Amino acid sequence: MAGPLPVSPLAPKGGFPDLPVIDGVRFATIAAGVKYQGRTDVMLAELSPGTTIAGTFTRSKTRAAPVLDCQEKLGGPSDGAAAILVNSGNSNAFTGIKGVEAVQALTATVASTINVPAARVFTSSTGVIGQPLPYERITRVISDLGNSLKADGIADAAKAIMTTDTFPKGAAQTVEIDGKTVSIAGIAKGSGMIAPDMATMLVYIFTDAKVGFDDLQPLVSGLCNGTFNCITVDSDTSTSDTLLVAATGASGVDVAGNGRFAAALFDVMNDLAKQVVRDGEGATKFVTVSVNGATSDADAKQVAMAIANSPLVKTAIAGEDANWGRVVMAVGKSGAEADRDRLSIWFGKVEVARNGQVADGYDEAAATEHMKGDEVYIGVDLGIGEGKSTVYTCDLTAQYIAINADYRS
Amino acid sequence: MAGPLPVSPLAPKGGFPDLPVIDGVRFATIAAGVKYQGRTDVMLAELSPGTTIAGTFTRSKTRAAPVLDCQEKLGGPSDGAAAILVNSGNSNAFTGIKGVEAVQALTATVASTINVPAARVFTSSTGVIGQPLPYERITRVISDLGNSLKADGIADAAKAIMTTDTFPKGAAQTVEIDGKTVSIAGIAKGSGMIAPDMATMLVYIFTDAKVGFDDLQPLVSGLCNGTFNCITVDSDTSTSDTLLVAATGASGVDVAGNGRFAAALFDVMNDLAKQVVRDGEGATKFVTVSVNGATSDADAKQVAMAIANSPLVKTAIAGEDANWGRVVMAVGKSGAEADRDRLSIWFGKVEVARNGQVADGYDEAAATEHMKGDEVYIGVDLGIGEGKSTVYTCDLTAQYIAINADYRS
CATH class of the missing domain: 3.10.20.340 (ArgJ beta chain, C-terminal domain)
Structure with a gap:
């Protein structure tokens, strides 16, 4: 790239919002040198035992290996702790058996390092397509990531997943239910591009609400149709698009079937979806x-x-x-x-x-x-x-x- | 427009081809000032009695008035003479009842001036959308057009139908059947654009082959699928796309079911279709x-x-x-x-x-x-x-x- 792109004129005026800490979630980021040196390109989110994880993914017929792995893992047992590992710089897409091996190496290392079942480690990769992911650059820094996890690290995480996004994207809502506060905080990366890479939309939303997979997944799928599936920058669909919603339950508030929680989650998803459009490549309107x-x-x-x-x-x-x-x-x-x-x-x-x-x-x-x-x-x-x-x-x-x-x- | 566009670097090297005269067809062009002054913007083709006319049209749900009129007329009696009238500068699209009135005025004037049944007068319009067509600028020059019809006018006709095409488009084939020569000559305009106008593809092909509508129409429809329906510049579909094929029968050679004629017609259509792509807006490859x-x-x-x-x-x-x-x-x-x-x-x-x-x-x-x-x-x-x-x-x-x-x- 010939120098950094200017920040989109449509970026939210107030800068990155002040996101609430979500009880049960800790973040760490690091510069692993996946493709470029000297910029954070890996983020790890650790999720407390019992966290429910739902998600939606690209409908591309040429989905990347980490997407297929995430899809297989959704809806499994949720009693253990969990983790989300994301790298930028390489999408691990169209990489055949090497792609599967990379996902296995990453999930196994995260599992053993921070003591999480491998079946509860979700990974995403965004960046260049068709080149084997140099995953050892990531596995060798997992213990450093594990040692630097902190509850207030979500703003750094939003930056670590950027590619040529011109601003980090975050949104939050809090909602009072049964006299208690439930918080939702999410981050996203949009359609930035590094030639010869391709755009990928990645979205991670965290909440301390208490809700099982069978209630959370249909809610997330339904809201996705009204938010992320209603945006388009250039009609091209990534092989890696991923949305994960993690509910830690730490608030103790059961939100199954709760309309106000659904509305608040919609607001967060809608806000992030619009921010992705606001950072559409070359956008001025x-x-x-x-x-x-x-x-x-x-x-x-x-x-x-x-x-x-x-x-x-x-x-x-x-x-x-x-x-x-x-x-x-x-x-x-x-x-x-x-x-x-x-x-x-x-x-x-x-x-x-x-x-x-x-x-x-x-x-x-x-x-x-x-x-x-x-x-x-x-x-x-x-x-x-x-x-x-x-x-x-x-x-x-x-x-x-x-x-x-x-x-x- | 800020001056003329440069000729596409993909334009055919030899310039406009030498097209054969098609017995039974005469052309005239004129500068009627439909939108701009001082450039030819109307062409009239007169077709001898018994000419068979087949065609295909845009599948848009918001088709322009002349397209709907052409579609209604296809397949009618072919014993009389016929005519094709085309203007650039205004597409007469999305103009409601005024658009229908304009088509009726144009076809009636052509019919009475050059003695052709109104049901055998086909019109096309390309240019700005949503503005009533100032058809009286055209009707008042129809007699001048009728007086200047000539057999070797197809190159001028190719120029008159251009909008912001950067080169005129023509193609021809001759084929020997039963010891006689059958000729096919066609012209097209492509995806030029005059803001706030929209692209329209117009194609007119003439042949002295003898063939009835029931044989010609399915051939044209089938070949269209393999030629014009296989090109795309920007995925946007005009409200006015029109292809008309006129067979005068003057060669006396019956080509119904003839594979060599079909192959020659394919070559002309394929050549014109590729020329449209070669003049795609901004194209360099x-x-x-x-x-x-x-x-x-x-x-x-x-x-x-x-x-x-x-x-x-x-x-x-x-x-x-x-x-x-x-x-x-x-x-x-x-x-x-x-x-x-x-x-x-x-x-x-x-x-x-x-x-x-x-x-x-x-x-x-x-x-x-x-x-x-x-x-x-x-x-x-x-x-x-x-x-x-x-x-x-x-x-x-x-x-x-x-x-x-x-x-x-």
Whole structure:
């Protein structure tokens, strides 16, 4: 890389948030030199005995070895302690049997060093694809990691999992249940890129809530559909995307079926998902695409994603051009049911098209003014049903091309 | 637009080809000032009585008024003369009832002026979307067009239908059947863009072969699947894409079911389709993506299109980076059946990956050398079946962003 990338103009104004300590979780980070020297690139989270771990993963057919290992381990016995080990610099993807061996070596070393069952050690890797992971660079520092675990280390952990993210991502919520406080804190890395690497989204959320796997997993899967599965930067899907939610139970508050806990967890996931978009490669605009009036929610999402992934829509937004013709085009190509002559479109609060043609009294100056802001809203009413969906994306700029084509490792 | 775009570096070296005169077809062009002054923007083709016309059109759900009109007219009686009228500068798309009125005014004027049944007048429009077509600028010049029709006007016609294409596109074949010569000549416009307009692909092919609609239409539809439906510039689909094939019968050679005619027509369509890719916005590389070993041809095409449309694959090609990890990623996200550990990949003749990991003796220098050429070949063997597909695309460069974001009308 030719020097560090500038921090995204869409980064949260207040910097990294003050995350609460989650009882039952300790963190350590270290510079292991997986790919680059002199930057922290490994984080270890230790989870107290009885912690429930749920998760969701990339649906790619070419999933990386650590993803397959995590998927196998979910839902196993939760009585022992647990651990999450994450490295950046190498994704251990498309590495065949060597990839499996690397995961086994890492999990075995963590298990023996901090006394956790190997079946409860979850690993993620992000970075270059197709090169065997030099896992001995990591195994040799596990004992150092084990010796430096601390309860207030989550901000350092957020930094250790970054690749070319331009800011670390964190979010938290606390919720009062039965007179006690339940805390949720999460970190994420987004679609940074180191040529010739690929983007990976990694998310780790910790809570002291008490909840079993059979209650936590469906909640996490459901909320994931409404948060992380509703964002897109460039329509490309990583082989390594991983979300893990760890509930230590240390608060003693049983949250199974609790709506307020679900809402708080949603808020944390939604916040992190939007931060990933805000750090989309080359992004200068945060874009909300809201579709209603579809024949089903699935159709609405198909239309919303077709708009959010359209290179022509995204470049128009980058150019601050109220180009609603490209929105019409994206609706038309989405494959979802649509009727050209019932379609209406808004940019911000400005109605630009109604029932298949330009709206009466359409104010192009007002629409253009909306496009100049750093938050763009595109509303679409298909006018043929009750289905609705909202997705989040960013614009497509020359900086995206520069990051992914011009910069070479 | 800030001045004309430079001619694509991928333009055919020999310039516009010498197209044969097709007996039964005459062309005229004119500068009608539909959007810009002083450039030819309307072309009229007059077709002799008995000409068979077949076609295929965009599958968009928000198709433009002239597309819907063409679709209705296909397959009607073919005893009268016929005409094709095309304008650039305004696509007459998303214009409601005004769009239908414009098509009716244009077809009625052509019909009465050059004595052709209105049901045999086909129109296309390409350019800005959502603005009513100022059709009276065209109707008032129809008699001038009718008075200047000539048999050797196809090269001028190829220029009149351009928007921001950087070169006119033509292709021809002749084939000897039963001792007589059958000629085929076609023109196309590709994915040029005038902000805030959208790309439209328009293709018109003329032949003096004798063939009825019931034989010509299935041939055209079938060949379209293997040619124009196998190209992609940016995954966005126009509301106006139109392909019309007109067979005048003037050669007297009946080509129904003739394999050599079908092969020659394929060659013309394939040539024009590749020229459209060669003029893809900002393109610097012509890319062939060939997938085999899939469980079906449909799955192979799904994988090939996922690779060809991936922004990360396309930016890597722009950067001349032999980044096969991004190809793995695109295979994984395609949704088609795949087995990571049977997947093999080639860049040019260089095998980069075999059975889910880097190939033994992989020569990165040789792969990088291949990427530096202006023709890039990506081969993928999924290793799980007999399905295969080849698609064509171009790279994604900063110039694409400039054309679609920075340049403003």
